Amino acid sequence: MSAQHIAARRPGFMERERLQGFLDVFRLLGYRTLGPVVEEETIQWREVDTIDALPTGVHARQGAGEYHLEVQSDNRLFAWNHGPQAIKPLLFSAEETLWHERLMADGQVDIKQTLPEVKPTAIFGVRACDLAALALQDRHFLSQQNPDPHYRIRREALFLIGVDCAFSAATCFCTSTGDGPSLGEGFDIGMAELDDGYLAWGGSAKGGEIIDGLSLEPATEAQLNSMIQETDRAAAQQHRFLPGETELKQLYDKLNHGHWDEVGERCLSCGNCTAVCPTCFCYSTGYQRTLDGRSAEMKRQWDSCFSQTHSSMGQFMLRRETALRYRQWLTHKLAGWQEQFGRSGCVGCGRCITWCPVGIDLTQAVAALLDGGLADV
């Protein structure tokens, strides 16, 4: 964490006992409050009214194809690093109705857009990688020419309370993508968890107002040092990494590398990696009709570049083999996105490694593909 970075935060200190009051502020302001809750042996975003619902001392042990929660003796509420999903499902809904069509008595078709009704929602405990991913999803779904109305309504209702990561999972590699473990930007309020409380600072005008209203004591030098040590520890715990963006572009020179087939042998083409990826945004649409034949709903649902239909044009299937689908995903995510969005589509959260049923590791794949220099192998 740079000195400039710390200076910009100017955090105040909030004793552990004040956290419930801080949560209550959002409810009083009319927000639905979502936070991390242990459910089905993972960390999930759920409505929380009391900080007792938050996971005390819960750490997430993650590996390739493995996710287990462990309770340790510390009293940290944000020691887990992440669950199966970032905040993607709260914005880009996994299944939703886009519009409703009805055949009227006069033969005209009445089309009504169905927009989500959402309450203002404050999310506690958003991670730096989640926020980096959100910025990418915003670029995709909120493009000036064609903003997605469903995404936009949910996005505008969000208030984001980010937390620095004090611990990394074995699958994390955000230091190498530059997206964590300390919060960068994109949050309304930032927090860092220390042994005896929290440092908190505003990240947006509305976040700053709330922080000002709390009248926190400015953080001491010792507290600022602890804040740095916390994220330094998380960074030091990371052993996986991706090379820089210039090197990642060289994946395009490796289209005939033998490693694609090796991954293709192991890959189930199940789409789990794309579903848990906080930046993947592909979907399919289809009608759901009523029996009377007079009305229909246009449905949208998450799709994946690992599905056959996704790689089909009419009856022609573009990517028949799994190796080609994996190649499409990896090269698009890491190289293609740079042209499309100005940066790689990977934020280093490692979910694709954890939630792959057979534990395929994209950092290993990239290392194998880029090993041996630039020449096409």
Place this chain on the structure above:
Amino acid sequence: MNRTKPKLAIHKFSSCDGCQLALLNLGESLLELPKYVDITHFAEAGPNNPNAKVDIALVEGSISTPDDIERIKQVRENSAYLIAIGACATTGGLQALANLADRDAWMAAVYARSDTIETLSSSTAISEHVKVDLELHGCPVNSQQVTAALADLLVGVKPVSERQPLCMECKRKGVVCTMVTKGEPCMGPVTRTGCGALCPSLGRACYSCYGPAETVNDGALAQRLQSLGLTTEAVARRFLFITSGAPPFRDAGLRLRPPPLETDE
């Protein structure tokens, strides 16, 4: 609208009747159905007219007797559009396990006199005997999928067949992966979706009653299941279970464990 309603028949072949029960379980939409179609044959529900000409036939069950072969030809001839429903009609069903076993030994072990049993040497999918226009999978079939297909057909649209793996459905529904968190031997990555992720949403592993998904990498999944502690035999049994007649699963199972299935197991 005064035009005649399309005619619908529901036929049963070698099966447990569970798919017909799934249709009976539809509740209100079952009562709504006769407003739009004329149900000419559905013996389990009442109408019994198996030889009527119809626009749409739903066929439950596999072909396992000489009589089944004659009947399915007749049904095909009488039906403009034929939908095979459920694991039996689409893959031969649970009873197709007999295709991999020593049939005579089993018959002798089960029946007092096997010469009174008239059966084919195999139980097979409807599509192996007549042209099938649409297959809806599952044991039993998901009745919502059936009504969705009927709703499409009634307005003249070709119904879409689900082919993606169950994992996509779990992720869309926010169901946590039982394999990654609990080491459950889940068949989801190779199984066709359509059930609504029923078993994983209850924390259980999928046992593949919908049969093979569009892409089946059985080798990679078998390796993973073995690393979770399953024996080769146990992995073979997960492929050779309800839809052992589906070629990708039959081949996967037989690669792991050659036939025949022994009677003493």
